[in-house]
Amino acid sequence: MNDNDFLAGRFEEHRGHLKAVAYRMLGSLSEADDAVQEAWLRLSRAGAGDVENLAGWLTTVVGRVCLDMLRTRTSRREEPLETRLPDPVVSPPDGLDPEQAALVADSVGLALLVVLESLTPAERLAFVLHDMFAVPFEEIAPLVGRSPAAARQLASRARRRVRGSAPVPDPDMARQREVVEAFVAAAHRGDLTALVAVLDPDVVLRVDAGALAEAAGPRAKVGVAAGGGYAELRGAQQVAGQAVTFRRHSPSSAHPALVNGQAGLVNTIDGRPSAVMSFTIENGRIVEIDILADPDRLAALDLTVISR
Incomplete structure (x- = not known):
């Protein structure tokens, strides 16, 4: 050698x-x-x-x-x-492989990654290296061109943002799946009351459909604003209404999956993946739903094991 x-x-x-x-x-x-x-x-x-x-x-x-x-x-x-969702790590519902487990260790869900996107590059570096990987501030400081004390302040600001914005998912996977199954069943029935019951009053729905939003018509829009491929909705009534509307117009099938280690779904139309849905569940209710429906980005993910 x-x-x-x-x-x-x-x-x-x-x-x-x-x-x-x-x-x-x-x-x-x-x-x-x-x-x-x-x-x-x-x-x-x-x-x-x-x-x-x-x-x-x-x-x-x-x-x-x-x-x-x-x-x-x-x-x-x-x-x-244009805002876009981070890439999801998608795996079968029965577990992650070792590489996927390393990627999403310590509950690195899409909700947390969305908050990290709001940080400055220097804040993100200081927070990720120190808080997630225990790199000393003395080693972080030269990377950001600041003193160790200033690097510590960067991480502190980022930590406050994360704690104030990123929900902490329920650790019980069985409970997560129950809530997601209740959401899907209520959406299929068009039951707004049942949908609102599983949604947090301040639930956030994010949809990233890329160029699909402008080209594919109402089946693909999933609540995307007419002027672009990314949209957000807030509030249980609005999100429940959107879920019912989508289910009425889309002939998709939902397949259970783990998305960044949390209960999620891969939707398919005619056997082809059409969306990856990530649910963040806190205190038994859905607080965030992140939907990736961008066909180019979906094509880059290995979803064959989930959707076949």
């Missing part, structure tokens, strides 16, 4: 961890893969001869790469870009 093969083997030991870091930073599975690949290129050029803690070194390298990617996103925005 030559030195490069040995180095590649050591890198592979950390790949799952590094992708988990990048996914939390970027909310995109493909960009997370790109960030991890860039970390390998930097390691292969630099070597690991003087690196005492390879896992820590690679974590900060991935953090720096992701920070640069986030800043590039921001710098390209001459005007605000």
